[in-house]
Amino acid sequence: MALDLLSDAVVDTVSLPATNARVLKMRGIGSSSTVTGLEVRLSRVFIKDNRTPKVWPFPGFADVYLLLVVFDNLNPEPQALTLSGFARIDDGEDVPVDKTAYLWKQQDPADPAPSQVHVLLSVLKSKKGLRDTAAILAQARDSDDYRSLVGEVVGAIAGAPARTAEIILRLGAVVGNLLKEVEDKPLFTQVISFTDINGDFDNLGKTPVVKMNNYVQTTLTLVVRDPSREPAA
Known part of the structure; x- marks a missing residue:
């Protein structure tokens, strides 16, 4: 069977809590249009249950892959594909x-800030030893399916953002299926979208975003810098 990233995937547009930055925005002080730096960190991937039975003399370890795609x-082009x-x-x-x-x-002060950042993270369990991941990525980039789906993602971001997560999941499956010896159901898959229209970049500093299922818990940390809204030292 083919790798299935779409079923049970966590797909979310983040809703961040109110902060002083949002209070200041309500008072007429600048918002995400004045952002000068954005970072999304992959801060934690915690394996709660690797779905490998511990049957003596086997210790129940698992070999896993982390697939990361960011647009x-x-x-x-993807800003990360690892x-x-x-x-x-x-x-x-x-x-x-x-x-x-x-x-x-x-x-440059005239450079526009991103208005959308979409992050796919999938934790895949290998059924055999780990493979050469660099070779897998090179093979994926050379495939017609990959090139076609990259174009679809870019088109969706520009004209139909609601479809972006689905297409990124299909793109991730192109890479994952080249691994061959992985379980059809990932341990965990998520697509998290950060957008200016949702106010995600109005929150200054670090904001952790935690997602989980029965097997994996992840933390992405959104970091926003904006000197025009940061308190004076």
């Missing part, structure tokens, strides 16, 4: 990740 509205393998992950164990998934810094 924004400023570029016609596939990382991690061996012998146990129940109740953190996958060793804490890295930047997306980063934008304003280089």
Whole structure:
């Protein structure tokens, strides 16, 4: 069977809590249009249950892949496309990740800030040993399906944002299916959309976004910088 990323995927446009930044906005002080820096960090991937029975003498470890795909509205290509393998992950164990998934810094005052950032993260369980992930990504990038779906994602971001998550999931499945020896059902898949129209970039500083199912818990951290709204030191 083909890898199924769409079923049971967590798809969400983040609703962040009210902060001082939003209070200031209500008083007429600038909002996301004056943002000078954005970062989305992959702060945590915690494996609650790796779906591997512990039957003596087997310890119940699992080899897992993390698939990360990130698009924004400023570029016609993914701003991140990574596939990382991690061996012998146990129940109740953190996958060793804490890295930047997306980063934008304003280089010129006239540069527009992103208005949409879409992040796909999928945790896939391998049925055999880990494969050469660099070769898999190269193979994916060379495929007609990949190129076609990248174009569809870019078109959706520009004209039909509500379809973006579905198409990114299909794009992720193109990469995942090249792994071949993975379980058809991922341990966890999510697409999180950060958008200016939802007010996500109005919140200054760091905002953790935690999502989970029965098997995996993840934390993405949105970091927003805007000197015009930051308190004076």
